[in-house]
Every structure is written in C-alpha cells, then in structure tokens.
Amino acid sequence: MKNIHTNIFKGIFVLLLFFCLSFVLSSKTYAETSLSIGTAPTSEKLKLSPGQKYNGELIVWNLTPKAITYNIVVKGFRQIENQPGTAVMLTDTEESKSLYTATNWTKASIEKIELIPNKNEKIYYEINVPKDATKGEYTVIIAFISESEEKLTGSGATTTLTLGMPILIQIGDEFVENAELLKFTTDKSFYEYPTLTFDTRIKNLGDTHITPVGEIVLSNVFKQEIARIPFNPNNQSILRDNTGNYETLWNLGTFLTKDKAIVLGPIKANLVLTYRTFQPGFAPLTSEVTFWILPWKIILIAVIVIIATVVIIKVVRKKRRPVVQNQYSPYSHPLPR
Amino acid sequence: MKKSGLITGSISVLVLTICFVLISPVFTSKAGALTAAYLYLSRIQSNINGSSATVEYVLAIDTAQTIPSGGTVTISFPDGDDAGWCRTAGSLTVAGVSSSTADYATTNWAIDAVMPTSSSLTAVCAQGAGVSSVDKITISNVGTLTAGTTYGVKITNGSAAGVIGTASAAGEHDVSVEAKNGATIDSSTFGLYLVASDTVVVSATVAAVPSVTCSISTSAVSLGSLYPGGSYATVNHTISTTTSTTTSGYYWASYGAGDGSTDAGLYKSTATTYLIASTGSGTIGLTGVNAEGFGMTVSDPDAGGAATVPADFSDGTAGTFGALDRTVAGAQLILYQNGAQASAENATITYGARAGTSAVAGSYSESVTFVCGGYY
Numbered sequence: 001m002k003n004i005h006t007n008i009f010k011g012i013f014v015l016l017l018f019f020c021l022s023f024v025l026s027s028k029t030y031a032e033t034s035l036s037i038g039t040a041p042t043s044e045k046l047k048l049s050p051g052q053k054y055n056g057e058l059i060v061w062n063l064t065p066k067a068i069t070y071n072i073v074v075k076g077f078r079q080i081e082n083q084p085g086t087a088v089m090l091t092d093t094e095e096s097k098s099l100y101t102a103t104n105w106t107k108a109s110i111e112k113i114e115l116i117p118n119k120n121e122k123i124y125y126e127i128n129v130p131k132d133a134t135k136g137e138y139t140v141i142i143a144f145i146s147e148s149e150e151k152l153t154g155s156g157a158t159t160t161l162t163l164g165m166p167i168l169i170q171i172g173d174e175f176v177e178n179a180e181l182l183k184f185t186t187d188k189s190f191y192e193y194p195t196l197t198f199d200t201r202i203k204n205l206g207d208t209h210i211t212p213v214g215e216i217v218l219s220n221v222f223k224q225e226i227a228r229i230p231f232n233p234n235n236q237s238i239l240r241d242n243t244g245n246y247e248t249l250w251n252l253g254t255f256l257t258k259d260k261a262i263v264l265g266p267i268k269a270n271l272v273l274t275y276r277t278f279q280p281g282f283a284p285l286t287s288e289v290t291f292w293i294l295p296w297k298i299i300l301i302a303v304i305v306i307i308a309t310v311v312i313i314k315v316v317r318k319k320r321r322p323v324v325q326n327q328y329s330p331y332s333h334p335l336p337r
Numbered sequence: 338m339k340k341s342g343l344i345t346g347s348i349s350v351l352v353l354t355i356c357f358v359l360i361s362p363v364f365t366s367k368a369g370a371l372t373a374a375y376l377y378l379s380r381i382q383s384n385i386n387g388s389s390a391t392v393e394y395v396l397a398i399d400t401a402q403t404i405p406s407g408g409t410v411t412i413s414f415p416d417g418d419d420a421g422w423c424r425t426a427g428s429l430t431v432a433g434v435s436s437s438t439a440d441y442a443t444t445n446w447a448i449d450a451v452m453p454t455s456s457s458l459t460a461v462c463a464q465g466a467g468v469s470s471v472d473k474i475t476i477s478n479v480g481t482l483t484a485g486t487t488y489g490v491k492i493t494n495g496s497a498a499g500v501i502g503t504a505s506a507a508g509e510h511d512v513s514v515e516a517k518n519g520a521t522i523d524s525s526t527f528g529l530y531l532v533a534s535d536t537v538v539v540s541a542t543v544a545a546v547p548s549v550t551c552s553i554s555t556s557a558v559s560l561g562s563l564y565p566g567g568s569y570a571t572v573n574h575t576i577s578t579t580t581s582t583t584t585s586g587y588y589w590a591s592y593g594a595g596d597g598s599t600d601a602g603l604y605k606s607t608a609t610t611y612l613i614a615s616t617g618s619g620t621i622g623l624t625g626v627n628a629e630g631f632g633m634t635v636s637d638p639d640a641g642g643a644a645t646v647p648a649d650f651s652d653g654t655a656g657t658f659g660a661l662d663r664t665v666a667g668a669q670l671i672l673y674q675n676g677a678q679a680s681a682e683n684a685t686i687t688y689g690a691r692a693g694t695s696a697v698a699g700s701y702s703e704s705v706t707f708v709c710g711g712y713y
Contacts, residue, residue, distance in 0.1 A: 033555065033556045033557075034552065034553060034554050034555055034556070035552065035553040035556055036550065036551070036552035036553070037550070037551060037552075038548060038549060038550030038551070038579075039548065039549060039550075040544065040546045040547065040548035040549075040581070041546040041547050041548070042547045042548065042549050042580075042584055042710065042711030042712075042713065043547075043711065043712075043713030045713070059548075061550070063550060063552060064552065080588075080590055080668055080669070080670050083588070083670050083673070084712075085585065085586070085588070085712030085713050086588050086590065086670065086673075086710065086712070087710055087713070088590060088665055088668045088708055089665050090665075091664060091665055091666050094666065146556070148556060148704070152557055152559065152700070152702045153559075153700070154559050154560070154561065154562070154700055155559065155560050155561070155562070155563055155603060155690070155700055155701040155702065156557060156558050156559035156560045156572065156701075156702060156703075157557070157558055157560075157572075157603075157688055157702065157703045157704070157705050158556060158557045158702065158703075158704050158705070159553050159555070159556050159557070159558075159574070159704075159705050159706075159707060160556075160704060160705070160706040160707065161551065161552075161553050161706075161707050161709065162706055162707065162708045162709070163549070163551055163708075163709050163710060164708075164710060166710070166713055168713070233675070233676075234585035234586050234675045234676055234712060235585055235712075236585060236586070236675070236712045236713075237713055247645070247675075
C-alpha cells in the first residue's frame with residue numbers, strides 16, 4: 001500500500017517537473033515581426049530660389065499584416081562610397097560639418113507614424129529656402145526608421161529597416177558641371193565567351209550632381225561594329241565631390257552578331273559619355289579598352305578532333321594497303337565462275 | 338292580359354333565380370394573392386432601350402393556390418409607361434431558372450424550381466396604347482404551379498422582334514403579376530423602383546512616379562548557443578524588394594552597432610563586456626583555429642540576373658562571411674540592382690558567428706540596420 005502511494009507521488013512529481021520545464025524552455029522563444037515599408041516617389045530633384053517655399057508630399061505603405069511604427073527623420077545625406085544613386089543619412093558630426101544640407105529648411109508634417117497594414121499614408125513636407133541661401137546644390141532625406149519592439153533573450157541580432165526619400169535642391173541657375181573619367185576597364189584582358197563587365201569610375205568635380213549617360217561601342221578586328229551598349233541606362237547620379245562606379249554588363253551569348261560580324265579575336269571598346277545638362281556634346285568623356293575573345297577550349301577540341309581524324313584516316317589507309325597487296329597473293333582464292 | 342303578363346313575368350324571374358342559384362357555383366372565381374413574387378431586373382436604370390443597352394427580367398412567383406397546367410403568367414406594367422417596358426412587340430426568349438441574384442435564402446423569396454411547362458414556355462410582349470391599355474408580357478404553356486413552391490423564369494429579348502426595356506421615367510412603377518388558368522387566378526401588384534443611373538464609374542490614376550517597397554522577414558533572429566572554442570553558428574532571414582517599372586533600380590546597405598566605439602559585432606553589454614567583432618571591411622573566416630567573429634552573407638536573388646551582391650558578402654566558401662562596419666558612416670552596399678524589379682525578389686541574409694576560447698559567457702546581441710532605397 002505504501003509503495004503504491006510512493007509511486008503516485010513520484011508520478012505527480014515528474015509531471016510537475018515537466019510542467020515547470022516547459023515554462024523555462026518557452027521563455028526563450030519570442031514573437032518575430034516582419035518589417036516592410038514602401039514609398040513613392042523614391043527621390044525628388046528640385047530647383048528652388050532663395051526665399052521660396054515648397055510644399056511636397058510622399059506616400060508610404062506597409063505590406064506586412066501587422067502595424068509598424070516608424071520614426072520620421074529629416075537629415076542630410078551622402079552617397080555610399082563610389083555607389084552612384086545611393087543615399088545614407090549623415091551622422092550628427094557629418095551633418096554639422098556639411099555646408100550643403102537642407103535639414104534646417106525642411107520640415108515633415110509628423111515625426112512618427114504607425115503604418116497600418118496595406119494602407120497608403122500621405123506625409124507632407126515643407127521646404128523653406130532662406131532668403132540669404134547661397135547658390136549650390138543642397139541635399140536632405142526624409143527617412144523612415146522602424147521602431148524595434150523585439151527584445152532578444154539569447155544571443156542574436158535585431159534588425160532595423162530604414163527607407164528614405166532623398167531630395168536634391170538646386171538653388172540658383174548656373175552650376176559648374178565638370179567630371180573626370182578615372183577608369184574604364186574590363187576585369188580581364190582575355191575571355192572565352194563574349195560575356196564580360198565593363199567597370200567605369202567617374203569623379204564629379206562640379207558643384208551639382210551629374211548623371212552621365214552614353215554608349216560603349218564594340219568593334220572587331222575587321223573594324224565592324226558588333227555591339228552598342230547603353231551606359232547608365234537607369235540614370236544614376238553622382239553627388240558633388242563624389243565618385244561613382246558603374247558596371248556595364250555585356251552578354252552577347254554568340255560569336256556571330258545578327259549582321260554576321262564575327263565576335264572573336266581582339267575587340268575594341270570605345271566609351272563615349274556625356275554628363276552636362278547644357279550642351280552636353282561639348283564635354284564628352286571618352287576612353288578605349290581592348291580585350292580578346294577566344295574560345296580556346298572549343299578551338300583546342302576542334303584541333304584535337306581534326307588531328308585525330310587525320311591520324312585515323314592515315315592509319316586506316318595504312319591498314320588497307322596490305323589488303324590490296326593480298327589480291328595478288330598466290331594464296332588468294334579465285335572468284336567462282 | 339295584364340294579370341297574365343304579371344304572372345308570366347313572376348314565373349320567369351323565379352325560374353331565372355332558381356337557375357342562377359343552381360348554376361352560379363360553376364362560375365365562382367377562385368382569385369387570390371400570390372404568396373411571394375419578385376421581378377429582378379439586371380439593370381434598374383430608367384429608359385433602357387433594349388438595343389444599345391439591354392435588360393433581363395427574372396420573375397419569381399409562389400402562388401397561394403395550385404394553378405393547373407396550361408395556364409399563363411402575365412406581367413402588366415403601369416398605364417403611363419406604354420412602349421417603355423415592351424420596346425418592340427413580339428416573341429421574347431423565355432427559360433425557367435432555378436435561382437437568381439435576388440434570391441432571399443430560406444424564405445419564399447428564393448426560387449425553388451424552374452417554372453414548369455405543359456409543352457414549351459413561350460412569352461410575348463405587347464405594347465399598351467393610350468388609356469387603359471398597358472405594356473404586357475404573357476408567358477404561356479405554364480405547367481402546374483404548386484402552392485408553396487417558388488418558380489423562376491427569365492425573360493430576355495427575342496431572337497427577332499420582341500424587345501424589352503425599362504420605362505423612361507425614374508421612380509416607382511407598379512407592376513402586376515398574374516398567374517392564371519381559367520378562373521383560377523393569383524395575382525399581386527408591387528412597386529419597382531428605377532433610378533436615373535445605375536452605374537457608378539470608379540476612376541483612378543496609376544501614378545507614374547517611381548516607387549520601391551522593401552521588406553525584412555523578421556526583426557530579430559537568434560543564433561542559439563555559441564560555445565567558446567566551438568564551431569560557428571548561423572541563422573538567416575530574408576529581405577525582399579519590389580519596385581515600379583519607372584524606378585531606376587534598388588539598393589540595400591547595412592551596418593551594425595557593435596560595442597558603440599570600436600567595431601560592429603555581437604556585443605555583451607553587461608559585465609564583463611565582450612565583443613565578438615566584425616572587422617568593418619572584407620571578409621571574416623570562421624573556420625580557422627580559434628577563429629572568432631561575426632559577419633553575414635547575402636544570397637543572389639536572381640542568380641546571374643540583374644541583382645548583384647558585392648564580392649565580400651557573396652563569398653561561397655563555407656564559414657566565410659562579409660564583415661559589417663559600425664554606424665551609418667560605415668554603411669556598406671550588400672545588394673543592388675540596376676533596373677526595375679516588378680515582382681518581389683527575395684535574398685537570404687545569413688549571419689555567422691563564432692566565439693573564441695577567450696569569449697565570456699553571457700548573452701550577445703547586435704543591432705543590424707538595413708538601409709533600402711531606389712536609385713536617384
């Protein structure tokens with residue numbers, strides 16, 4: 001009887017232990033929240049005058065099933081190093097040193113917003129250009145930074161999502177548009193197939209952003225044009241005092257163009273681009289690079305096949321000769337009559 | 338002569354009275370009201386002319402008494418609407434229906450069965466002209482209509498002459514429906530309301546402005562337990578991007594917080610503090626002897642397509658991760674695409690971390706900020 005009671009108590013104890021442990025284990029889990037934000041437009045390029053007031057708006061949305069709170073921050077921005085068309089907010093130190101941010105002129109209608117799922121929200125902003133603003137291009141970004149609700153209980157990482165609308169504001173009329181082509185190369189000088197990337201680096205020496213556009217014209221050893229590749233078709237801009245790297249992919253996928261021009265041997269690539277808004281043709285940037293396209297593996301296999309064929313033919317002929325001689329052999333059987 | 342005439346007259350009246358009393362029950366009309374009836378119009382706009390705009394009628398009736406087979410069902414429109422409902426007189430197309438949009442389920446105002454026919458249903462539309470002559474639609478060869486069953490019938494323009502429409506004036510119009518076979522008649526009159534316009538034009542303009550939508554699948558990921566001197570651990574989540582066709586492309590950059598002064602990385606902020614560092618640039622190998630560090634890789638969302646992952650974050654060597662830098666000043670590009678991305682494109686972010694033998698026990702965390710945008 002005593003043993004039965006002891007077993008019952010043991011059973012209850014084990015059950016309670018499992019119950020308590022389940023709480024300990026579950027305490028390490030946490031709900032994960034997805035983040036999402038969209039905006040339109042993605043950027044603005046304005047031309048304003050000293051003393052002018054500009055009112056603008058942008059639309060934001062959240063495509064997750066849960067409401068997310070975003071802090072709205074107005075700050076100057078810079079380009080990610082060598083990456084044209086990108087924008088990251090300035091740090092406070094950078095902001096204080098920058099002469100061309102429009103942070104103090106720009107005000108968003110709200111400082112925080114809870115984005116309800118699948119609903120467009122309109123954010124208004126106002127830019128008041130000071131009357132004594134000097135000529136130049138000023139930058140400001142209206143950024144949305146997600147508020148983190150997650151608290152990690154173990155080791156790991158929390159994520160924050162930031163999306164902003166950069167605004168480039170030109171004050172004044174006449175700007176110096178000047179640029180230097182620092183690099184126009186291919187990563188190799190020899191390729192097996194006509195698939196390669198051209199790397200171009202341009203430095204903006206002017207006092208406003210530039211948007212270089214142009215073409216890379218390829219020609220073969222017979223000076224026949226084999227391709228004309230648009231340069232910077234997406235119009236990515238380089239901010240003042242910045243450089244921009246552009247990658248231009250060329251993937252022809254064949255050794256013969258539609259015009260029956262052969263894409264083998266030394267290929268010459270000529271870059272011609274313009275960047276000025278006024279009379280762009282007067283200051284083009286040009287460069288040239290030569291590279292080889294030679295499908296050596298295919299050529300090697302073809303040569304081996306040709307050599308092997310020649311050898312086989314010769315061996316077969318050599319083997320046939322004795323047979324021919326045997327026709328005159330005294331041991332040959334005469335044909336039946 | 339006068340007396341005989343009076344007698345003859347009296348006898349005649351008596352005979353007629355007796356005859357009337359005997360015969361009159363034969364002509365008794367069994368008239369009643371329909372239990373339920375509705376007329377559903379596919380358009381409720383006034384002045385539908387039946388040619389440039391057409392209308393269909395669905396009639397549902399439930400009689401209070403059984404109407405024997407071979408009878409008719411007639412829809413009569415108001416006297417003032419001549420040639421409005423029956424635009425062109427003639428044969429109409431008629432067919433029994435077992436349901437309609439206007440059915441009110443579980444009530445008598447829901448069609449139970451198609452209207453039966455004694456041979457083949459026919460419908461004719463006749464125009465009214467002047468006072469006491471109304472537009473009428475008569476359905477003939479109707480089968481037995483059993484009381485308690487709601488029958489449905491659809492009437493549309495005939496293949497030749499018959500054309501139906503709606504009255505020219507908006508507002509209420511009294512419509513009578515009668516089911517009849519001989520003296521057995523059930524009928525009802527109800528109002529039908531026409532509006533001047535039954536179409537709502539919804540307009541919108543799809544803006545041509547560039548747009549970008551950026552998403553992260555989770556706001557927190559756990560690396561589980563790291564063991565000093567043990568192997569590296571990984572955990573992942575996804576980032577996703579969509580743009581409008583007018584957008585020049587998108588980019589993602591990221592940076593960490595680290596210990597707030599030296600490097601990004603997993604940081605133990607409580608005493609004794611310790612940083613499992615990310616070196617700020619290049620890659621971090623976590624497979625070497627007593628290697629320690631934190632980094633991440635990004636998968637190419639379209640493998641050879643327009644999206645590109647910079648070399649540091651796309652090293653395919655197991656245990657090699659791209660190093661993160663600290664603060665917004667150290668933001669590094671991790672994924673970009675020149676050109677629009679119409680459908681959502683996912684890239685997997687994989688974090689890798691390894692604790693060296695000197696790492697202090699405790700909870701470590703890093704706050705990774707992802708910056709997303711469309712090119713300007």
